Amino acid sequence: MTYQPPTRLHAAILDWAGTVVDFGSFAPTRIFVEAFASFDLPLSLEEARGPMGLGKWAHIRALCDQPAVAERFQRRFGRLPTDADVTALYKRFMPLQIEKVGEHSAMIPGALEAIASLQERGLKIGSCSGYPRAVMTKVEALASEAGYRPDHVVASDEVPRGRPSPAQALANVIALEIEDVAACVKVDDTAPGMLEGRRAGMWTVALRFSGNCLGLSWEDYQALSHEQRAAARQRIDAELGPCRPHYLIDTIAELPAIVDAINARLARGELPNAH
Known part of the structure; x- marks a missing residue:
């Protein structure tokens, strides 16, 4: 052939x-900001846009790996974010995303x-x-x-x-x-x-x-x-x-x-x- x-x-x-x-x-970026805020973690819209294109769990992991975000997390919780923390943020993100994606x-x-x-x-x-x-x-x-x-x-x-x-x-x-x-x-x-x-x-x-x-x-x-x-x-x-x-x-x-x-x-x- x-x-x-x-x-x-x-x-x-x-x-x-x-x-x-x-x-x-x-739709995705504003919900990332809202999900992080629910954990008392400030996140700017510009920061939320950084890893765009990745799957949403991977996106949150990438955000948590950013030095500025990791520092905020450590100040708030006394440790660097783990995969379990990423999963908790993802579980908060998902219902918000489903609810508001239509906007x-x-x-x-x-x-x-x-x-x-x-x-x-x-x-x-x-x-x-x-x-x-x-x-x-x-x-x-x-x-x-x-x-x-x-x-x-x-x-x-x-x-x-x-x-x-x-x-x-x-x-x-x-x-x-x-x-x-x-x-x-x-x-x-x-x-x-x-x-x-x-x-x-x-x-x-x-x-x-x-x-x-x-x-x-x-x-x-x-x-x-x-x-x-x-x-x-x-x-x-x-x-x-x-x-x-x-x-x-x-x-x-x-x-x-x-x-x-x-x-x-x-x-x-x-x-x-x-x-």
């Missing part, structure tokens, strides 16, 4: 918060139109998230009411390891019956999501403005001047550059043009791991 590389994309694997819903990725579930402007355009091009739509299944069930239901119904969804606790492991992306490949990972594009607003796609052997597209990197609401983003957006692009591109995304775009609304560009590259025989 001879290897025949794909000549076009067959699937897009999309993140959720900050990519297709919840402009600014506020930040609106579709990102242009997302439905972009996804419909990908489907018109023959792409299947997979998806994955740092949310566990208990949260994803609610997020999926709200998105379905808004008109977004991906072909497959993989939650963070449905694979052995979450992002930046490639497991969730590859679980989509299996479920969608995609024959070659090079025929997939992974779209995400976080560094772990980019690494997930890279490690899965896919094309990768990073989103600058709709998610965690900018961390603004749609209204505040719209109010930015041309100069402010240019400065933010420069900062975010430098931040995500080490993850080696194939493309960086402002929001998912620009994705159909990128899919056309990737299809042209595939038709020329180019593959994602070569770049």
Whole structure:
């Protein structure tokens, strides 16, 4: 048998918060702040955003490993945070997240139109998230009411390891019956999501403005001047550059043009791991 590389994309694997819903990725970050506050541990929104893209238990572990947060924990409890403490915070976080995720579930402007355009091009739509299944069930239901119904969804606790492991992306490949990972594009607003796609052997597209990197609401983003957006692009591109995304775009609304560009590259025989 001879290897025949794909000549076009067959699937897009999309993140959720900050990519297709919840402009600014506020649902998870604000709940982290609230969960830590319930243990009398101050946490800023900026600190909460730091490990975004990881599974939520791993996110809390990463927060507790930050020197400033660990110092606050030691002052409050007289010891450094253990895995048992992380689990206690996670158990406080989860019901809050399930209860309040609907407050930040609106579709990102242009997302439905972009996804419909990908489907018109023959792409299947997979998806994955740092949310566990208990949260994803609610997020999926709200998105379905808004008109977004991906072909497959993989939650963070449905694979052995979450992002930046490639497991969730590859679980989509299996479920969608995609024959070659090079025929997939992974779209995400976080560094772990980019690494997930890279490690899965896919094309990768990073989103600058709709998610965690900018961390603004749609209204505040719209109010930015041309100069402010240019400065933010420069900062975010430098931040995500080490993850080696194939493309960086402002929001998912620009994705159909990128899919056309990737299809042209595939038709020329180019593959994602070569770049």
